[in-house]
Amino acid sequence: MTQKSLIERDRACTWHPYTQHGLGRDPMEVAAAKDAMLTLTDGREVIDAISSWWAILHGHGDPVLVEAARSQMETLDHVLFAGATHEPAVRLAELLVEATPEGLDRVFYSDNGSTAVEVALKIVLQNFAQNGQAHRQVFIALKGAYHGDTFGSMSVGDPDPFFESYRPFLFDCVRIDPNAESLEAAFAKLGHRAAGVIVEPLIQGAAGMRTNSPEFLRSLRQQCDANGVPFIADEVMTGFGRTGSLFACEAAQVRPDIMCLAKGLTGGVFPLSATVVSEELFQGFFSDDRNKTFFHGHTFTAHPVGCAIGIASLQLCRERKVPERLQTIGKRLRARLQPLESNPGVSHLRQLGGMVAWDLVGSKTGESGYLSQVGPALHQASLDMGVLLRPLGNVVYALPPACTTDAQVDQIADTMLALADRFA
């Protein structure tokens, strides 16, 4: 009997995320990963220029994180976090309280970015409900926003293009442009129904790497205060140095009431997330009334291994000056991409911290938008050149891990230039 290949076995039994299996495109077969490189089963090497969905922060297989995971696994592999506690969870919480902007004093752990957002929304709604403001039920979010795939996080996300089928089941949300006037208008429209504002500070990732300004975020802070509702910063993508500061809120000099963290929290190698909230919100639940319990928890809440990796990762961020290194990488990419400025088929070349992006406006396929054919074509062409890119439709971007060498950074930029030559 002939042995089936990995692809054949994969086709028979798996279902991949954000993948239309009917198009017959095979996934890349990855055998191993080290630093910025993925090694495919046929021996080819590919630069992970998007940090595996914006997660890998230091690099693949970092020995410090591997050791943190191994030794934690030997000491305490897992224990529930209801009615129990452990050193890694408490130490990581202490470090997060210290590292995040002033006023964020309590850490609620979950498993991923979507649940970090879900937890934030539920804390806000329950807090209002049990403290005499049950009328506050509608969140304000940005147009094009993506905050995850669970129902709450989809509700504050933009249904177009991913969530149309679920539209009847999503709760109300007012979507605005990222400017003070739009926010003011939303607050005026909602009045006492406003529950809070959720944004990705400085840059919206899945929306197409769209930037927003520190001035907008400062106005958002003021308007949330004036209207008595919390400011939720989703730093699932922007956190841990991606914008050139440890957090985008720090760069913008704003203090949110809730910060959602995932991905880079463990250097991108373990599913763990944190919703860091103000003491005031925690106090909204503090009572001898059991009905005021925050009834939310996951089996793997505060997973000891994830927390141990998170502690090690945060220390690495400081020791290796990760935000600064990512900034240097971003600037190098941006400088080498300068020729795109004079390419009529390219617009909005932008860089923030370790992230660069540009829009293919004159695509030869004549299409744009997330579901256009040009995205997969760009992805395949970059892969053929040894670089993993996964454009958001016609938006081409890179955010490589901090260990990426200058030569690898140049290869990423050169691949982007070649894509522009070929497709624009």
Ligand SMILES: Cc1ncc(COP(=O)(O)O)c(C=O)c1O
């Ligand atoms: C800003 C933001 N929020 C939330 C999420 C959801 O995170 P996860 O995929 O870990 O559920 C993502 C994922 O890309 C994200 O970019």
